Amino acid sequence: MPNxxxxxxxxxxxxxxxxxxxxxxxYVEAIRLVGGLPVLLPLTExxxxxxxxxxxxxxxxxxGGSDVDARHWGEPNYTFGGExxxxxxxxxxxxxxxxxxxxxxxxxICRGCQVMNIALGGTxxxxxxxxxxxxxxxxxxxxxxxxxxxxxVYIDKDTKMFKVQQEKVIRVNSFHHQAVKDVAPGFIVSSRxxxxxxxxxxxxxxxxxxxxxxxxxxxxxxxNTHLKIFAKFVSYCK
Numbered sequence: 001m002p003n004x005x006x007x008x009x010x011x012x013x014x015x016x017x018x019x020x021x022x023x024x025x026x027y028v029e030a031i032r033l034v035g036g037l038p039v040l041l042p043l044t045e046x047x048x049x050x051x052x053x054x055x056x057x058x059x060x061x062x063x064g065g066s067d068v069d070a071r072h073w074g075e076p077n078y079t080f081g082g083e084x085x086x087x088x089x090x091x092x093x094x095x096x097x098x099x100x101x102x103x104x105x106x107x108x109i110c111r112g113c114q115v116m117n118i119a120l121g122g123t124x125x126x127x128x129x130x131x132x133x134x135x136x137x138x139x140x141x142x143x144x145x146x147x148x149x150x151x152x153v154y155i156d157k158d159t160k161m162f163k164v165q166q167e168k169v170i171r172v173n174s175f176h177h178q179a180v181k182d183v184a185p186g187f188i189v190s191s192r193x194x195x196x197x198x199x200x201x202x203x204x205x206x207x208x209x210x211x212x213x214x215x216x217x218x219x220x221x222x223x224n225t226h227l228k229i230f231a232k233f234v235s236y237c238k
Contacts, residue, residue, distance in 0.1 A: 003035070005035055005036055005037040006035075006036050006037065006058035006059060006234060006237035006238050007036070007037045007039055007056070007057050007058050007059075008031050008036040008037065008038050008039065008057065008058065008059045008060070008061055008234065008237060009039055009040075009041045009053070009054070009057040009059070009060050009061070010023060010027055010028065010031070010038055010039065010040050010041060010060075010061045010063060011040075011041050011060075011061070011062050011063050011088070011091070011092055011095065011112070012040050012041070012043070012063060013063070013065045013066070013085065013088065014043050014085055014087060014088050016085075021040060021042075021043060023040065023063055024063070024064075024217055024218065026217035026218050026220070026221070027061060027063055027109075027217045030216070030217055030220055030227060030230040031061065031230060031234065033227060033230075034227060034230045034231040034234045035231075035234050035238075036058075036059070036230075036234040036237065038061075039057070041053065041060075041091075041095070043087055043088060043091060044091065045087065045090060045091065047094060050091065050094060050095060050098070051098060054095060054098050054099060054102070054104060055102075057104070058104075058105070058237040058238070059104065059105040059106065059107070059208075059233060059234065059236070059237035060095060060096075060099045060104060060105070060106045060107075061106070061107045061108075061109070061112070061233070062092055062095070062096065062106065062107070062108040062109065062111070062112025062113075062115055062116065062211075063109055063111070063112055063217075064109050064110035064111045064112060064175070064215060064217075065085065065088065065110075065111045066082060066083040066084060066085045066088075066111065067081050067082040067083060067084055067111075067126075067178060068084070068089055068111065068114060068115060068118060068124070068178075069084045069086060069089050070126055072089060072093060072118050073118050073122070073123040073124065074123075075123075075126065077126070078126050078127070078130070080126060080127035080129075080130045080177075081126050081127070082177070089115075092112070092115045092119075093115060093118065093119045094119075096108070096115055096116045096119035096120075097119045097120065099209070100116075100119070100120065100186075100203060100206055100209050103206050103207055105206075105207060105208040105209070105233060105236040105237045106206075106208070106209050106210075107208070107210055107211070107212075107229070107230075107233040108210070108211035108212070109211070109212055109214075109215060109216070109217065110175065110176055110212075110213055110214070110215055112211060113180065113200070113201060113211025113212055113213050114178060114179070114180060114211070116184075116187075116201070116203075116209065116211045117180045117183065117184045117187060117201060117211065118184075119184075120184035120185060120186055120187065120203075121184045121185055122180065122181070122182050122183050122184030122185075122187065123180075123181045123182040124178050124179060124180055124181050125178055125179050125180075125181045126178060127177050127178065128140065128177060128178065128179050128197060129177065135195070135196075136195065137195045137197065138150075138151050138174070138193055138194065138195045138197070139151075139174070140174045140175075140176050140177065140179075140193075140197065141174065141175055141176065141177055142173060142174050142175065144173075146173060146175070146215065146218040147173065147218050147219050147221065147222045147223075148173060148222075149170075149171035149172050149173055149219070149223075150171075150172075150173060150174055151171065151172065151174060151193055151194065152169050152170070152171055152172075152193070152194055153169070153170050153171070153172050153191045153192070153193060153199045153200070153214070154168065154169055154191060154192055154193075154194065155167065155168055155169070155170065155190060155191040155200075156189070156190050156191065159188070159190035159191075159202060160190065160202050160208065160210055160232075161190040161191055161200050161202060161210065161212075162190070163232070164210075164228050164229050164232045165225075165228060165229075170225075172199070172214035172215075172216075172219070173214055173215050173218065173219055174213075174214060175215055176213060179197050179198055179213060180198040180201060180211075180213070183198070183201060186203050186204060186205055187201045187202065187203050187204070187209075188201065188202060188204055189201055190202050190210075197213070198213065199212065199213045199214065200212045200213065207236055208232070208233060208236035208237075210229075210233070212229065216229050216230065
């Protein structure tokens with residue numbers, strides 16, 4: 001009997017000026033290499049369509065991208081905020097809630113991690129540097145090549161993230177100025193950076209609902225240990 005690949009729905013960014021979806025090919029290739037079938041989700045506000053579509057997928061991957069509109073956790077948008085994608089916000093927040101509600105495996109990367117937290121009632125820092133004044137933070141928007149790890153992440157042992165990496169400390173890249181602040185009900189912190197910034201979260205009641213703040217999709221070609229998170233995710237989708 002042929003090996004049937006689980007179908008993984010990937011969310012994409014949206015260019016409003018060009019009316020185009022876009023995604024880094026590293027996500028797509030990572031899912032393919034670890035045995036999944038990557039398929040892009042269309043950007044739509046049709047809730048019934050999304051419910052039906054999510055039901056057909058074996059797992060969901062929320063990709064990285066622009067900032068989330070602060071209204072989704074009850075704050076105004078401050079001056080240090082970046083580009084907002086309103087249609088993507090609405091769709092991904094719905095997708096995250098729905099996937100977790102039906103125990104569908106879901107992986108969130110960078111923005112995707114933040115979206116998962118916001119979707120279930122958590123908050124994020126709109127800008128970690130402006131909102132943690134007096135605290136010495138690491139450089140989280142690196143100037144090094146995207147594939148290059150610039151800081152350590154410290155992983156709690158009794159977590160899915162530790163089961164993924166099998167190490168207490170890993171080195172990762174960093175491209176963000178926002179981060180998880182108040183963790184949503186049902187989620188726990190599974191790793192932090194040395195400066196205290198939350199680097200990964202996971203849901204305690206779901207078989208696999210994990211968000212990471214770094215970008216393994218641009219690291220795995222140089223260091224295939226960063227395929228582990230994709231491999232574990234897809235294994236739960238089978």
